[in-house]
Amino acid sequence: MVRAGADQASVTATFEFDRLPEPIRAALHEAEVDVEPGEPLLIKRRLRADGGSRAFINDQPVGVALLREISRNLVELHGQHDDRGLVNARGHRALLDRYAHADVGEVATAWTRWARAEEELATARAAVEAARADEELLTAHLAELTALAPVIGEEEDLAEQRAAMQKGERLSGDLSALQSLWEGSDSALAILRSAARRLDRIAGEHPLLGEALASLDRAVIEAGEAEDRIGAAIDALAHDPLALDRIETRLFDLRAAARKHGCTVDELPVKIIHMREALDAIENGEGRIAALERAAQEAGLDYRAKAESLSVERAEAAGRLDAAVAQELAPLKLDAARFRTAVVRLPEDRWGPGGVDAVEFLIATNPGSPFAPLGKIASGGELSRFILALKVALAEEGGAATVIFDEIDRGVGGAVASAIGERLARLAHGGQLLAVTHSPQVAARGNTHFLIAKSSEGIVTRTSVTLLDPAGRQEEIARMLSGAEITPEARAQADRLLEQA
Numbered sequence: 001m002v003r004a005g006a007d008q009a010s011v012t013a014t015f016e017f018d019r020l021p022e023p024i025r026a027a028l029h030e031a032e033v034d035v036e037p038g039e040p041l042l043i044k045r046r047l048r049a050d051g052g053s054r055a056f057i058n059d060q061p062v063g064v065a066l067l068r069e070i071s072r073n074l075v076e077l078h079g080q081h082d083d084r085g086l087v088n089a090r091g092h093r094a095l096l097d098r099y100a101h102a103d104v105g106e107v108a109t110a111w112t113r114w115a116r117a118e119e120e121l122a123t124a125r126a127a128v129e130a131a132r133a134d135e136e137l138l139t140a141h142l143a144e145l146t147a148l149a150p151v152i153g154e155e156e157d158l159a160e161q162r163a164a165m166q167k168g169e170r171l172s173g174d175l176s177a178l179q180s181l182w183e184g185s186d187s188a189l190a191i192l193r194s195a196a197r198r199l200d201r202i203a204g205e206h207p208l209l210g211e212a213l214a215s216l217d218r219a220v221i222e223a224g225e226a227e228d229r230i231g232a233a234i235d236a237l238a239h240d241p242l243a244l245d246r247i248e249t250r251l252f253d254l255r256a257a258a259r260k261h262g263c264t265v266d267e268l269p270v271k272i273i274h275m276r277e278a279l280d281a282i283e284n285g286e287g288r289i290a291a292l293e294r295a296a297q298e299a300g301l302d303y304r305a306k307a308e309s310l311s312v313e314r315a316e317a318a319g320r321l322d323a324a325v326a327q328e329l330a331p332l333k334l335d336a337a338r339f340r341t342a343v344v345r346l347p348e349d350r351w352g353p354g355g356v357d358a359v360e361f362l363i364a365t366n367p368g369s370p371f372a373p374l375g376k377i378a379s380g381g382e383l384s385r386f387i388l389a390l391k392v393a394l395a396e397e398g399g400a401a402t403v404i405f406d407e408i409d410r411g412v413g414g415a416v417a418s419a420i421g422e423r424l425a426r427l428a429h430g431g432q433l434l435a436v437t438h439s440p441q442v443a444a445r446g447n448t449h450f451l452i453a454k455s456s457e458g459i460v461t462r463t464s465v466t467l468l469d470p471a472g473r474q475e476e477i478a479r480m481l482s483g484a485e486i487t488p489e490a491r492a493q494a495d496r497l498l499e500q501a
Contacts, residue, residue, distance in 0.1 A: 100317030
């Protein structure tokens with residue numbers, strides 16, 4: 001909540017550990033939040049009046065989801081209207097397993113192995129069934145491609161051959177016309193040679209005729225070379241129309257097959273391999289499925305054995321927990337109430353890494369009344385005391401780093417309040433415990449006493465928290481005993497409570 005007229009609110013909490021709890025360390029590591037060994041955990045939340053918020057861990061921005069995840073191992077809050085923590089049945093199985101020192105990890109590993117084996121089996125069965133449905137078509141396609149016998153690189157080679165033949169076909173008319181100019185008695189080359197012979201007879205008559213003859217001889221030689229090159233080009237570009245037709249037909253067949261199978265021509269040989277593998281899988285599938293069925297059956301039996309062993313551990317631990325809680329009920333003025341840890345077998349479709357059981361803490365508040373979940377039949381005061389009894393019974397197995405009890409002593413006094421205080425003090429040996437209380441018997445048990453007070457300054461209400469020294473503590477407990485006017489008798493009684501604590 002942001003105070004009226006303010007832009008934002010800021011809340012900060014500092015947690016100090018000798019060693020960071022493993023669940024918190026793992027969650028921070030996964031979120032890439034760096035916390036040095038021995039460094040306090042500084043958590044900060046800023047809320048804006050417009051509804052926006054930001055969260056930080058050691059000044060590193062984080063998501064609220066991470067705060068929610070690590071908070072389970074930082075703080076437990078129990079009050080008159082507790083709807084989390086021990087009241088939430090989703091956490092009861094983990095609490096019982098911790099109380100039983102059960103190796104749930106072994107069961108979780110067996111479950112993962114079984115689930116993976118079943119998944120592999122289902123995948124193999126689906127693959128074989130799909131292959132069988134397409135077996136006839138697959139066989140026809142394989143026969144078609146095998147007869148075609150495509151070769152990698154064949155398309156490019158055929159395309160080059162076809163291009164060369166098509167070029168020769170285009171140039172054949174021009175080459176034939178050129179060749180005719182060099183062939184026959186009236187060809188250009190024949191005329192040049194005749195002229196050279198005539199000029200040779202009279203070349204000696206004048207120097208210029210000799211020069212002309214030399215030029216004409218060179219022309220005859222060049223023309224002869226051109227004739228040879230044209231002939232060579234004709235030979236090189238010559239094509240067999242039937243060969244061109246065969247090449248074009250082959251290219252068409254290869255490209256049609258590639259379109260049909262949704263690949264390139266060079267990928268057709270790979271298609272043949274995959275088709276053969278698919279048909280082999282159909283033939284060999286039964287054997288592989290049989291092996292996978294054996295593996296899945298063995299994994300399932302292993303999981304069942306470990307889960308059954310865990311169930312036995314849970315049942316035994318449930319009896320011990322019920323007895324431990326029962327010992328705590330009478331001093332808390334709940335002597336008519338009964339507590340039971342229900343371990344119920346789940347249907348197979350709800351089995352999982354946590355085993356085959358559902359666990360829930362049940363209570364019956366009056367003789368003859370049926371057992372029901374904690375939060376459904378207990379009143380606020382009863383619920384708080386039930387939770388306290390359960391926390392005391394579970395105390396040795398640990399929990400969150402800090403536990404807060406908010407006025408769990410409301411509506412009780414005398415011996416019951418004293419019993420509540422004594423149990424809170426026992427719980428405090430295993431960690432940090434904060435109790436918000438109006439009971440002097442509870443307050444006297446604390447190692448440290450803070451006085452929380454509210455004051456109004458105009459339209460603003462402020463809350464102050466003051467650490468009391470021994471004298472201030474005696475005075476406050478006396479005030480809690482006597483009311484507004486503190487009497488000598490109240491101070492003496494406060495002294496006795498503090499001495500007893």
